[in-house]
Amino acid sequence: MSTTPSGAGDRLVQVGAIVFFIGAVATLVTVAPLFLGTDPFPTLAYAVSMLMGAGFLIAGAGVVRSVWLSRSDLSGS
Numbered sequence: 001m002s003t004t005p006s007g008a009g010d011r012l013v014q015v016g017a018i019v020f021f022i023g024a025v026a027t028l029v030t031v032a033p034l035f036l037g038t039d040p041f042p043t044l045a046y047a048v049s050m051l052m053g054a055g056f057l058i059a060g061a062g063v064v065r066s067v068w069l070s071r072s073d074l075s076g077s
C-alpha cells in the first residue's frame with residue numbers, strides 16, 4: 001500500500017471543514033432560543049450561520065481542485 005503525498009486541495013478541504021463547523025455551531029446557537037423560550041439573538045448571529053454554506057463550498061472547491069490536478073497528472077504521463 002502506498003501513501004500519497006498531501007494534495008493541493010487538501011488545505012481547502014480542511015479550512016472548509018473548520019468554517020462549516022463554526023457555521024454549524026452558530027446555527028445551533030441561533031435555533032436554541034426557539035426551544036428555550038428566550039429572546040432571539042441579533043442579526044449578526046444569523047449571518048455567522050451562513051458560514052456553514054460557505055464552508056461547504058470551500059471544501060467542495062478543494063475536492064474539485066484535487067480531482068482536477070490528479071487528472072492533469074495522469075494525462076501528462
